[in-house]
Amino acid sequence: IAYLSANLNGLSTCVPNRFERRIISDNAFIRLGIDMAKRLREDRPDLVHVQYTGPLNCPVPVVVTVHDVSFLEHPEYFTLPRVLQLRLTVEKTVRSAAKVITVSEFSRKCILKHFKVDPSKVAAIPNAVSSHFRPIQRDQARSIVRKRFGYERPFVVTVGDLQPRKNQIGLIRAFEQLVTSQELPHDLVVVGQNTWYSDHVTEAAAKSRAADRIRFTGWVSDDELLALYNASEMLVFPSFYEGFGLPVLEAMACGRAVACSDTSAMPEVANASAILFDPTRTEEIARAMKDVLLDSQLRTRMERRGLQRASQFTLEGTASQTLELYYEVAGAQRRGVKRLARRRVPVSGQ
Numbered sequence: 001i002a003y004l005s006a007n008l009n010g011l012s013t014c015v016p017n018r019f020e021r022r023i024i025s026d027n028a029f030i031r032l033g034i035d036m037a038k039r040l041r042e043d044r045p046d047l048v049h050v051q052y053t054g055p056l057n058c059p060v061p062v063v064v065t066v067h068d069v070s071f072l073e074h075p076e077y078f079t080l081p082r083v084l085q086l087r088l089t090v091e092k093t094v095r096s097a098a099k100v101i102t103v104s105e106f107s108r109k110c111i112l113k114h115f116k117v118d119p120s121k122v123a124a125i126p127n128a129v130s131s132h133f134r135p136i137q138r139d140q141a142r143s144i145v146r147k148r149f150g151y152e153r154p155f156v157v158t159v160g161d162l163q164p165r166k167n168q169i170g171l172i173r174a175f176e177q178l179v180t181s182q183e184l185p186h187d188l189v190v191v192g193q194n195t196w197y198s199d200h201v202t203e204a205a206a207k208s209r210a211a212d213r214i215r216f217t218g219w220v221s222d223d224e225l226l227a228l229y230n231a232s233e234m235l236v237f238p239s240f241y242e243g244f245g246l247p248v249l250e251a252m253a254c255g256r257a258v259a260c261s262d263t264s265a266m267p268e269v270a271n272a273s274a275i276l277f278d279p280t281r282t283e284e285i286a287r288a289m290k291d292v293l294l295d296s297q298l299r300t301r302m303e304r305r306g307l308q309r310a311s312q313f314t315l316e317g318t319a320s321q322t323l324e325l326y327y328e329v330a331g332a333q334r335r336g337v338k339r340l341a342r343r344r345v346p347v348s349g350q
Contacts, residue, residue, distance in 0.1 A: 032056060032089075046330035047098065053089040054097065061098040061329050066090065068107045068243025068265075070165065072114050077165040077241070079196060091115060098329045101322065103127050103244040106265040123325055126269075127244050128318040129310050132222050133229065135255040141230035148224060149217060155187040156289060157232040159225070159247040160239065162190075162198040167238040167261075167279050169204045174238070174285035176210040182290060186213070191228060193219035229254035234292045234299070237261065238279045245269050249313055252306030257299045259288035273309035275302065 015021060022039050025031045036055035040048060047061045048054070054062045071078055071086040078086075094100055094115050100122045102108050108124040111117075145151050156175070160166035168190055175188045188210070190201070205214040220228065229235065235251035237260035245266045251258050252273060260266045262276035270276065275292060277284040292299050 047326060049326075050093070052086065052093065054093040058096075061332075062093065062096065063099045063101060063325065063329060064093050064097045065101045065103075066094065066107070066111060067103050068241070069110050069114055070241050070243070073110065074165060074241055077163065097121070098332070099123060099325055101125050101325065104265040104268055106268055107243040123321075125318055125321045125325070126313055127246050127249075128313050128315040129246075129249045129253045130222070130315065133226060133250045133253040133310075135307075136226065136230050138230060141227045144224075144227035145231040148227070149189075149215070151187065151189065151215060151231075153185055153187050153213075154233050155189045155215070155231075156234055156236055156293070157189045157191060157228055157251075158236050158238070159191045159250070160237070161192045161195050162201045163195050164197055164200075165240045166192070167240050168192075168201045170279060170282060171236060171238045171285060172201075172204050172208050172210075172214060174282045174289065175214070176208045177282060178286040178289050179210050179213060181286075182294075184293060186233060186293065187215055188213060189215045189217060189228065189232070191217045191220055191225065225250070226254065229256055232256055234259065234289070236285065236289055237266070238277075238285055239263075239266070240279050242266055242269075248274060249310045253310035255303050255307055257292050257302035258306055259285075259292055271309060273302065273305040 022043070024039060025035045032053060032055045036048070037057050037059065040055070041059045045060055047063055048058065049063045049065070051065045051067075054064055069090075071083050071090075075083045094111070094117060098121075100111060100117070102111055102122060102124055103126055105124050108122050111122055112119055158168065158171055160168070162168060172188070178184065179186070190205075202216065205211055205216070208214060217224075217228070229251050232251075234257045235247060237245060237248055237251075237258065239245065239261055241264045242261075243265055245260065245264075248258055248260050248266060248269050258270065258274040259277060260270055260274050261279040263279060266274075267276060275288045277288045279285065292302065
């Protein structure tokens, strides 16, 4: 049975027809407080898989995915209401869950540090790269980008919602330093949807000496993102904190060289297939971009390594590990039910 929140629009078309569907409320308070628990009591599945927060009074075993605990380690990256909500609900869900899935060994260690649960309860199952992200003809990609966005010059791309931990402001400063000290024709293309923090990023860009070479796309479709990756010279990913860092692998899968931060999970994901830098040091970000853009042999070598690295993170592999965990939880649940049945003592007159 697939439980689909009512605001997921076209996602229901991705669920195979052999699955039953239940449409549940897109209001978080109704969904988690009433609706899901009611539906689960009616359907009695072997387990329910949620992200971060499970339903109240859940009648079946819960598997929860917690991508990272940045709300605990860096609450300054969130609004106060969001931090309070996550602190209240995620710990309760993690402690009561049958299993916790996270996406990297880095995040697994952080979860164990903050929640003090049995280590055997927390499994690191990495994210996968969609097969949609792949090398396509550069001329084709550039033509799509030219028609859709109007970008004519070569460009460096960064991908991520406009928020503090993505460090777009640090990248803007590094890009300004790079293009004012080197005779490079490149633009900086910032891909990501707007958030409460967007005005800070766009203001930094407007005040930059390289303002006329910084572009914002807003939210883009997967097809547009595929073209942007393939048309770019490289991806720069200067995030301060990531539980995984999927754009690193997506760009690699498109055959692009990557420079990314040396913090949190990113070195684990990149694994020597990217140029690493300290995201707090503007000069290091600028140097990483310069090295890749000006050294064609280095760029070619990083592109080749990236393709090999991305090929190790498949949807089939992630799905197989997740299914194995489902079987473990469902099997434990059934064994527990059988033990309870054996312990029941008949009462006279029943």
